[in-house]
Amino acid sequence: MFAYLIRRLFYAIPILIGVNVLTFALFFVVNSPDDMARMQLGAKRVSQEAIEKWKAERGYDKPLFWNENAKGLGKVTETIFFSKSVKMFVFDFGRADDGRDIAREIKNRMGPSLAIAVPVFVLGLFAAITTALLLVYFRATPLDFLGVAALVTMMSISSLFYIIGGQWLVAKVWRWAPISGYVEGISAAKFIILPVIISVLAGLGASARWYRTIFLEEITRDYVRTARAKGLPERLVLFRHVLRNALIPILTGAVVIIPSLFLGSLLIEAFFGIPGLGSYTIEAINAQDFAVVRAMVFIGSVLYIIGLILTDISYTLADPRIRLS
Amino acid sequence: MKPVLLVSDALFFMLLAALAFGAAYVRRTPHLAAGWRAVGKSSAAMASLTLLTMFLVIAVLDSLHYRERLPGPQAHYAPEVRSALDALLAPLRLRQEKTYSAPLALHSFAKETSPDGHARDFPRLRHGGSHLGDDLDRHMPDVLARGVRGAALGLILWGCLWGALALLARRAPNLAWPAVRTTLLVVALCGGVIYELAQGYHVFGTDKVGQDVLYLTLKSIRTALLIGTLTTLIMLPAAVVLGLAAGYFGGWIDDLIQYLYTTLNSIPGVLLIAAAVLMMQVAIEAHPQWFATAAERADARMVMLCAILGLTSWTGLCRLLRGEALKLRELDFVAAARALGLPATSILLRHILPNVMHIVMIAIVMDFSALVLAEAVLSYVGIGVDPHTISFGTMINAARLELAREPVVWWSLAAAFVFMLTLVLAANLLADAVREAFDPRREQPA
Numbered sequence: 001m002f003a004y005l006i007r008r009l010f011y012a013i014p015i016l017i018g019v020n021v022l023t024f025a026l027f028f029v030v031n032s033p034d035d036m037a038r039m040q041l042g043a044k045r046v047s048q049e050a051i052e053k054w055k056a057e058r059g060y061d062k063p064l065f066w067n068e069n070a071k072g073l074g075k076v077t078e079t080i081f082f083s084k085s086v087k088m089f090v091f092d093f094g095r096a097d098d099g100r101d102i103a104r105e106i107k108n109r110m111g112p113s114l115a116i117a118v119p120v121f122v123l124g125l126f127a128a129i130t131t132a133l134l135l136v137y138f139r140a141t142p143l144d145f146l147g148v149a150a151l152v153t154m155m156s157i158s159s160l161f162y163i164i165g166g167q168w169l170v171a172k173v174w175r176w177a178p179i180s181g182y183v184e185g186i187s188a189a190k191f192i193i194l195p196v197i198i199s200v201l202a203g204l205g206a207s208a209r210w211y212r213t214i215f216l217e218e219i220t221r222d223y224v225r226t227a228r229a230k231g232l233p234e235r236l237v238l239f240r241h242v243l244r245n246a247l248i249p250i251l252t253g254a255v256v257i258i259p260s261l262f263l264g265s266l267l268i269e270a271f272f273g274i275p276g277l278g279s280y281t282i283e284a285i286n287a288q289d290f291a292v293v294r295a296m297v298f299i300g301s302v303l304y305i306i307g308l309i310l311t312d313i314s315y316t317l318a319d320p321r322i323r324l325s
Numbered sequence: 326m327k328p329v330l331l332v333s334d335a336l337f338f339m340l341l342a343a344l345a346f347g348a349a350y351v352r353r354t355p356h357l358a359a360g361w362r363a364v365g366k367s368s369a370a371m372a373s374l375t376l377l378t379m380f381l382v383i384a385v386l387d388s389l390h391y392r393e394r395l396p397g398p399q400a401h402y403a404p405e406v407r408s409a410l411d412a413l414l415a416p417l418r419l420r421q422e423k424t425y426s427a428p429l430a431l432h433s434f435a436k437e438t439s440p441d442g443h444a445r446d447f448p449r450l451r452h453g454g455s456h457l458g459d460d461l462d463r464h465m466p467d468v469l470a471r472g473v474r475g476a477a478l479g480l481i482l483w484g485c486l487w488g489a490l491a492l493l494a495r496r497a498p499n500l501a502w503p504a505v506r507t508t509l510l511v512v513a514l515c516g517g518v519i520y521e522l523a524q525g526y527h528v529f530g531t532d533k534v535g536q537d538v539l540y541l542t543l544k545s546i547r548t549a550l551l552i553g554t555l556t557t558l559i560m561l562p563a564a565v566v567l568g569l570a571a572g573y574f575g576g577w578i579d580d581l582i583q584y585l586y587t588t589l590n591s592i593p594g595v596l597l598i599a600a601a602v603l604m605m606q607v608a609i610e611a612h613p614q615w616f617a618t619a620a621e622r623a624d625a626r627m628v629m630l631c632a633i634l635g636l637t638s639w640t641g642l643c644r645l646l647r648g649e650a651l652k653l654r655e656l657d658f659v660a661a662a663r664a665l666g667l668p669a670t671s672i673l674l675r676h677i678l679p680n681v682m683h684i685v686m687i688a689i690v691m692d693f694s695a696l697v698l699a700e701a702v703l704s705y706v707g708i709g710v711d712p713h714t715i716s717f718g719t720m721i722n723a724a725r726l727e728l729a730r731e732p733v734v735w736w737s738l739a740a741a742f743v744f745m746l747t748l749v750l751a752a753n754l755l756a757d758a759v760r761e762a763f764d765p766r767r768e769q770p771a
Contacts, residue, residue: 014584015584015587015588015591018584018585018588019588019591019592022588022589022592023600026600026601026604027600027604030604030608031604031607031608031611035607035608035610035611036607038610038611039606039607039610039611152750152753152754152757153746153750155753156694156746156749156750156753157742157745157746157749158698158701158702158717158721158745158749159698159702160701160702160705160721160725161721161738161742164721164725164728164738168728168733172728172729266595266706267702267705267706270706281596281599282706282707285599285603285706285707285708286707288603288606290603293596293599293600293603294600296596296599297592297596297597297600300592300593300596301591301592301593303593304591304592304593305591
């Protein structure tokens with residue numbers, strides 16, 4: 001197990017190098033730093049000095065790969081590639097346009113983001129599995145049909161409408177929760193509850209339907225017939241046998257959600273004014289803060305790879321037959 | 326008048342040609358044809374297909390672009406690029422109010438100081454209900470009368486349409502035609518009523534700058550369809566070629582392609598899109614000489630957005646195709662083809678590709694609805710289409726802040742909601758039917 005984990009971490013290295021090279025190409029090769037400066041400084045007729053100053057402030061005034069003017073090792077390190085891309089591996093992202101250290105900002109914003117994402121993930125999984133099991137219990141009845149129709153309709157509604165509608169109805173009309181904002185500590189709950197419920201609802205349609213198909217596939221298996229034959233009530237068959245055996249596809253599906261969790265929280269955080277990574281990204285996009293967006297791409301893929309490894313570990317917990325080696 | 330072919334138009338028509346070609350291919354291929362016949366027997370799928378065809382007609386009309394000739398002896402053309410749909414909807418487009426007005430309203434939504442400077446009141450709209458003159462009591466009876474007239478018109482229209490389709494229905498009697506008939510009836514009735522009402526009123530109200538919301542909604546359809554289909558068109562070749570090559574050749578080719586898509590896949594889609602779109606904005610800004618008109622620039626941005634969305638979405642299909650090619654490679658007919666000395670490219674083309682077509686088809690219809698939804702979200706975040714391109718995302722974005730008003734401006738959101746829901750729901754139902762018909766794993770119903 002331990003050896004497996006070490007090997008998985010080594011596999012992650014070439015992928016992160018790939019991500020790094022890709023973002024480097026995207027940000028520094030497709031466009032020159034001069035273009036970026038001109039875009040951000042706005043005016044078409046911006047002076048060359050202003051551009052040079054902008055580049056010097058951000059360290060974009062160095063050559064891309066090879067610095068002829070530096071001495072010794074500096075030929076490699078005094079370049080954009082080294083200072084902007086290689087340093088990402090030690091989570092040194094440099095400074096944002098407002099002068100703050102990006103790494104520290106990310107660390108501070110991790111908390112609020114997790115405060116939203118973890119409950120959404122857990123509650124969402126719970127709600128979806130419960131709904132799916134209920135529909136499977138009532139399969140081939142009008143209730144099942146209505147349920148599936150409702151789920152398909154729910155997944156056809158843009159998440160924007162869930163957020164806008166929910167915020168308007170719950171926070172503005174009924175005044176049950178604050179419209180937006182965030183505080184640290186335990187009183188964060190009242191700010192978190194509405195965004196969490198909305199995220200869970202927005203994701204319910206697609207995931208519950210997906211789990212329903214998994215369960216339906218599972219109940220055609222022989223062990224289910226055996227369980228029924230020995231007189232187990234359907235309720236127990238579903239909860240004791242089908243649910244446990246469906247855990248592997250459920251876990252695989254859960255990983256697929258992780259990136260969309262990020263997208264979801266991006267919108268949710270922006271709408272509800274939660275100072276997490278999602279709203280940080282949106283602010284950076286709107287302010288065209290290239291350094292922050294680059295850092296978020298890297299962090300995002302690190303998180304994704306961690307998620308993948310966690311899933312592999314959870315496989316062994318769900319199914320003892322699986323040995324990681 | 327000078328016809329204009331925008332890049333997205335060209336790609337869109339290419340796509341239609343590909344669709345026609347694909348349909349012909351399906352007719353010639355027995356197992357695919359059988360699958361589509363199964364789709365045709367599903368009421369939900371046929372109703373969805375009818376609706377999607379309506380949307381497609383609107384999008385095609387909106388893709389025939391031209392520039393108007395300006396009056397004068399020389400051949401000067403207006404800078405704005407218009408479409409056939411714009412020409413058809415000219416009354417809607419030109420009857421602009423000052424600001425918000427509710428659906429079917431006679432008065433503006435915001436109070437204004439009257440010209441004599443005394444009272445602040447809701448001014449009458451310039452166009453909405455202007456045919457009534459000062460006879461405001463006639464408002465409701467007029468709306469009702471127009472509604473009835475519209476319904477009658479819709480019925481006639483439905484009769485004609487269904488009359489034509491019934492001939493087709495007789496040739497393929499076991500498809501779910503009743504669903505088509507009902508859907509057409511509903512669409513014709515709604516269309517008729519809206520058409521009659523739109524002659525005198527703003528059926529869905531007007532937005533902040535007084536534009537008719539109905540016009541905006543109809544224009545959004547093209548953007549949504551284009552993003553949903555062009556993305557697939559752009560990513561499909563890469564996904565198919567790389568996926569099949571990885572599965573069939575194995576070895577270092579497989580390793581390389583797997584590495585490529587694992588790397589791309591490990592970046593959360595929205596972040597990759599954000600980074601790419603930001604850089605595209607910089608490139609567009611840095612090279613204003615690339616585009617002759619603003620419409621061309623907005624259009625290029627949309628096509629690039631499709632390419633970027635394709636970049637993030639081809640990995641799923643690629644992985645599926647690789648797995649399938651791995652399986653097919655070991656089968657006897659492929660081994661026989663290899664033993665006969667057929668080159669790898671023709672084995673892939675003649676023996677492997679036809680056997681994965683159903684996966685490709687499922688992927689196309691499944692992606693569509695997700696892409697339409699993604700467009701709205703991305704436009705909200707500010708990394709979607711050009712802010713001047715009319716789309717559901719930009720509509721929602723403009724309307725969202727107005728919910729804070731009292732009373733609420735709800736009609737823009739409601740119109741976008743209804744049209745988006747119809748489009749995405751239809752796409753989802755069709756996707757379900759297609760998957761049910763073609764997915765070999767789900768042959769036996771549970």
